[in-house]
Amino acid sequence: MATCDFDMCFTFISTGWEGSAHDTRVFLHALNTKEMNFPKPPEGKYYLVDKGYPDRKGYLVPYPKIRYHKDQYKNVPPTNSRESFNRAHSSLRSCIERSFGVLKKRWKILRQMPQFSTKTQIDVIMATFALHNYIRRNSPNDLMFNMLDQNPDYMPCEELPDVNDFRNTENSRVASKEMQVIRDNIASLIWDTE
Template sequence: MDIERRKKKRRKLFWIMTTCTTGLVATYFYKYIYKEPCMTSILTGEQWVTDVLSGHYIRCINAFRMESSVFKQLCEELQAKYGLRESKKMAVIEKVGIFVYTLALGISNRDVAERFQRSGETISRAFHEVLEAISGRTRAYMGLARDIIKPQDASFPGIPPQIEYDPRYMPYFKDAIGCIDGTHINACIPETEQLRYRGRKGNPTFNVMATCDFDMCFTFISLGWEGSAHDTRVFLHALNTQELNFPKPPEGKYYLVDKGYPDRKGYLVPYPKTRYHKDEFTNMPPTNEREAFNRSHSSLRSCIERSFGVLKKRWKILGQMPQFSVETQLDVIMAAFALHNYIRKNSTEDLIFRMVDENPDYMPCEELPDVIHARNNETSRETSKEMEKVRDDIALL
């Protein structure tokens, strides 16, 4: 009886071991050897990009926020100048398509993977390759952003044509070289660290300071500041940090700034305690020289507010940032500014820019002028005698 019992136990143990082994082998086979295809669409990512580029022009605008000719030129330059390379299974045109499509629609990795019929890992790798080529974090290449977010000529010779040929501003603002302002861009920050990133509206943001010329091209951006940072602090840091290469105004030239910035030489602020924004003059025209100056100052300085509006209207990712690291989020913001400039400089028929050019009062997106900055900050109350004289001379012309 004992022998029979031991035999039954051995047979049962053998059966259990066989069953377990078979299960493990089957699991390994289906997980690592046999994989059922997931992305089975007839139209692959590269085929879809090619189809969009060769189709009706509005399809390319909807998908990539730029004309097909500009998109193709961008691909060529990223490959020729900034180290972007095709891989064995993905061409440069698809990599750039993945990146720009993500910025334009602000959608998740999973949605982009479905559109391009690629795995999430492949989408992420292609996205970061293009991001690296634009932001220039590699040692071998500077990056598109560093080459395109800068003044055409740092000496700022001549008078900007937007002023020279507009009787509203000429000769009053003939020495203006651009505008400075800040904007808040939504950030994706862990809850434990959100407090210092909370901006004026209570949600976590980055406070980004930028300068732009009167052609709506950004010439400098300061990144990395939390939403709680004061505009004056960001401004003074940019001026006093040599490594940032802030394009300071030459002697006799100046930027237009609002009341949130210090009144100092080279930075022209409006008259305090005086009507300023254009909307305030809708029902009642200026009644004195100071109000007339403030209205013209506001009208000309709205160039940067409209530039921010175009930027945010074009790149939806700036409204809802994915769960990237903070460093990657800042690179994405830099890339959005760089592509804004790239489109402005290389496209003559861009729909958004054309709408803004043809309608001087059009303000895209939600980027509207803030209420006059009545900040009780001592730095903001400093005055510059030189700029007071410039302001008075313009007002009395």
């Protein structure tokens, strides 16, 4: 699991999980394990997350069962506030997809990790993320980042697959309602300005 800022720098990563681990399981572990020091969003701010993550306070998911991806709006613009919200959410969330795209394109070892020990694999992953951030912050002439900066629609790799919808638990329903209200308010603002 990884988080990134809109500058395409990774701000948190959780490594060591098997590929079949569900996003929600990895997320909840990071959130509930104090030693991981997961950067929780401050009051009034939130992470944009995909539908594989829980709908809870501080984590803004798209509307379910509503058009989402930018290419779905190419020929038919949004027809309501929820579609406008999902289109904007998708556009902003593409930052993480683009960040992972650059990471995987630059560090081919991540696409097919050799049979190293788990500890070595984790070290390799951590090093590639650190180098990614270092290059982003310190190499203004980097070809990959320049291409992304000049072409906001360019994706260096195919879009990451969606995971199944997360079913709300009893504990997350109250926070979920609060985030639904925030999402509805943002959707109305976006719709009113179009």
